Amino acid sequence: EIVLTQSPGTLSLSPGERATLSCRASQSVSSSYLAWYQQKPGQAPRLLIYGASSRATGIPDRFSGSGSGTDFTLTISRLEPEDFAVYYCQQYGSSLNTFGQGTKLEIK
Amino acid sequence: QVQLQESGPGLVKPSETLSLTCAVSGYSISSGYYWGWIRQPPGKGLEWIGSIYHSGSTYYNPSLKSRVTISVDTSKNQFSLKLSSVTAADTAVYYCARGHYDSSGYYYPFDYWGQGTLVTVSS
Numbered sequence: 347e348i349v350l351t352q353s354p355g356t357l358s359l360s361p362g363e364r365a366t367l368s369c370r371a372s373q374s375v376s377s378s379y380l381a382w383y384q385q386k387p388g389q390a391p392r393l394l395i396y397g398a399s400s401r402a403t404g405i406p407d408r409f410s411g412s413g414s415g416t417d418f419t420l421t422i423s424r425l426e427p428e429d430f431a432v433y434y435c436q437q438y439g440s441s442l443n444t445f446g447q448g449t450k451l452e453i454k
Numbered sequence: 455q456v457q458l459q460e461s462g463p464g465l466v467k468p469s470e471t472l473s474l475t476c477a478v479s480g481y482s483i484s485s486g487y488y489w490g491w492i493r494q495p496p497g498k499g500l501e502w503i504g505s506i507y508h509s510g511s512t513y514y515n516p517s518l519k520s521r522v523t524i525s526v527d528t529s530k531n532q533f534s535l536k537l538s539s540v541t542a543a544d545t546a547v548y549y550c551a552r553g554h555y556d557s558s559g560y561y562y563p564f565d566y567w568g569q570g571t572l573v574t575v576s577s
Contacts, residue, residue: 347516381563383500390549390567391500402565434500438553438563441513443490443502 348373348437350446358454365422367449369435374415379439382411382420385448386431394433395420427453456480458550458568466544466575472537476550476568477530484508484528487554490564491524491535493546501546505553506533540575547572 349372359365369380378398383391393402395411398418408423422429430453435446462474476489483489490505504514506524514522523536537544548571551564 377561379561379563385500390570391564392567393563393565396563396565436500436502436563438561441505442516443505443513445492445500445502448499 347442348440348444350435350437350444352435352446352449354449356450356452358452359425360454361425361427363425365425365451367420367433369418369446371416371437375437376439378414379437380418381436381438383434384431456552456566458566460548460550460568460571464572464574466540466573467577468541468575469539472540472573474535474548475532477532483526483531483533487552489533490551490553492549492551495546542575545575
């Protein structure tokens with residue numbers, strides 16, 4: 347089973363700043379099958395990034411993903427007020443999916 | 455537009471079986487997609503429970519495998535989750551979701567999710 351570790355646990359930034367979130371896997375993620383989700387309180391997760399770097403339909407280009415193997419990054423280039431939420435990474439390349447524990451992005 | 459809707463009891467007694475259904479609209483469940491269940495205990499992160507593929511193959515979280523069954527009912531265009539011998543630790547919001555793969559075998563993650571349903575385990 348692949349374990350995903352996200353850092354930091356909480357990130358405090360101001361609107362307009364750049365956010366960098368990390369996701370590290372305990373072993374290599376097959377075919378870069380790494381996704382990022384955004385979740386706001388009381389809502390289901392929303393797919394942002396798949397295949398480590400491809401934006402899902404309708405996702406603004408300020409969201410970008412990068413990485414391969416065991417190290418992945420989600421970058422939000424310029425934070426908007428609606429971006430403050432919890433972000434999860436997920437590996438879906440093996441038949442046993444796993445999620446990271448999440449990074450909370452809060453307003454400073 | 456694909457829509458998923460979870461349904462089932464909101465309260466389950468300890469040691470009993472939790473049963474949830476996910477009704478799918480806007481797409482045939484028998485097409486080339488896979489379907490999954492994910493849960494989230496109050497105030498905590500997401501936990502993948504398991505998935506069922508178009509082929510009928512199922513895969514479960516090893517920590518839950520002995521208690522979980524996921525099945526599909528194509529006649530009703532829905533899929534189901536059964537979790538046996540529940541305890542308070544199974545209290546969570548349960549989500550159903552859809553993933554897919556293309557003709558080349560490239561996989562995509564869960565892109566459509568239900569709104570989630572809270573299940574509380576208590577006597």
